[in-house]
Amino acid sequence: MIKQEWKDKGFIDEAIPAGIDLKGEIRRLCKEKNAVVLAHYYTDGTIQDVADFVGDSLALAQIAEKTDADIIVMCGVHFMAETNKILSPEKKVLIPDLNAGCSLAESCPAGELAKFKAEHPGYKVVAYVNTSAAVKALTDIVVTSTNARAVVDSFPKDEKIIFAPDKNLGGYLNAVTHRNMLLWNGGCHVHEQFSIEKIVELKAAHTDAKVLAHPECKSGVLALADFIGSTAAILTYAEKSDAKEFIVATESGILHEMQKRCPEKVFIPVPPTTGPCACNECGYMRLNTLEKLYNTLKYEWPIVELDESLIEDAKRPIVRMLELSK
Ligand code: 13P
Ligand code: SF4
Numbered sequence: 001m002i003k004q005e006w007k008d009k010g011f012i013d014e015a016i017p018a019g020i021d022l023k024g025e026i027r028r029l030c031k032e033k034n035a036v037v038l039a040h041y042y043t044d045g046t047i048q049d050v051a052d053f054v055g056d057s058l059a060l061a062q063i064a065e066k067t068d069a070d071i072i073v074m075c076g077v078h079f080m081a082e083t084n085k086i087l088s089p090e091k092k093v094l095i096p097d098l099n100a101g102c103s104l105a106e107s108c109p110a111g112e113l114a115k116f117k118a119e120h121p122g123y124k125v126v127a128y129v130n131t132s133a134a135v136k137a138l139t140d141i142v143v144t145s146t147n148a149r150a151v152v153d154s155f156p157k158d159e160k161i162i163f164a165p166d167k168n169l170g171g172y173l174n175a176v177t178h179r180n181m182l183l184w185n186g187g188c189h190v191h192e193q194f195s196i197e198k199i200v201e202l203k204a205a206h207t208d209a210k211v212l213a214h215p216e217c218k219s220g221v222l223a224l225a226d227f228i229g230s231t232a233a234i235l236t237y238a239e240k241s242d243a244k245e246f247i248v249a250t251e252s253g254i255l256h257e258m259q260k261r262c263p264e265k266v267f268i269p270v271p272p273t274t275g276p277c278a279c280n281e282c283g284y285m286r287l288n289t290l291e292k293l294y295n296t297l298k299y300e301w302p303i304v305e306l307d308e309s310l311i312e313d314a315k316r317p318i319v320r321m322l323e324l325s326k
Helices: 004-009 022-033 045-050 057-066 078-087 110-119 148-153 167-177 196-205 219-223 231-240 254-261 290-299 308-324
Strands: 035-040 053-055 071-075 092-094 124-128 141-143 161-164 210-213 245-249 266-269
Touching (some): 022 035, 022 045, 035 045, 035 057, 035 078, 045 254, 045 290, 057 078, 071 290, 078 092, 078 308, 124 148, 141 148, 141 308, 148 167, 148 308, 161 167, 196 219, 196 245, 210 231
Parallel strands (some): 035 053, 035 071, 071 092, 124 141, 124 161
């Protein structure tokens, strides 16, 4: 029985029995219920360590399409759980906290994009995966940071394109694909914050370090980067590089997997422009905790549901992207 108090909060706020082996219990519940836990690289390390699979947004969508589990628990943010539901509508999709939104997805309300689209007839719409299902339903194709360049390159050079919602990723794509896509004015509150001055200082103090940046960062940060890529691409670069030190301009949760794959290398998170903290964390991703994950598996709630017609309309551009990414 799901209490009204939990429904109001958007997560199950039940105390965990004392002395419980939380990780062991999560794994036991997964086995008992044929559930799979997916986690994004930006979640807390404790979540990544208990998950069945950790990945970037593209890999998480690909797994959701293939898994034969009955239940998917998405430890990430809401649009990722929606993508899972769209790709596997017959499965039960759960998210430990319904409040795990995304500032970038929120910067593009479906009604406003529909209006913008109507004002620009003849334009194709390419949307970043960090969007609501309702926005995806308005688009021709979805991209993630891993495949964005290849997807944009797949359009004829003279195609008129609207790119939404991330203006930084869109600007980067315009530069590398030599296009002039119309850009939605959206952004991620975490990636917009990285301090150019502090990267310059860090580079001066660590002269051999490579700067790694996610394409959601501002153009000034990207200009200082030795490598620009998705979370998965940044990880691979760090693994293969001969460098020993890296200055990392993306959400600091990724350092957990970086350190795991390359224990002998040093990873320095870029601090934000403001605030006392030395790292950048996505507050939405950090809403995923072991306690909430345990309760979610136990009660099979919060559940992510979408209308059948919305699933159908949002699925087309995602499947198109997955086909192109094989
Ligand atoms: P990835 O596509 O690299 O997983 O990034 C997702 C995201 O939310 C970046 O902020
Ligand atoms: Fe959204 Fe930014 Fe968090 Fe990624 S880091 S989930 S883009 S708010």
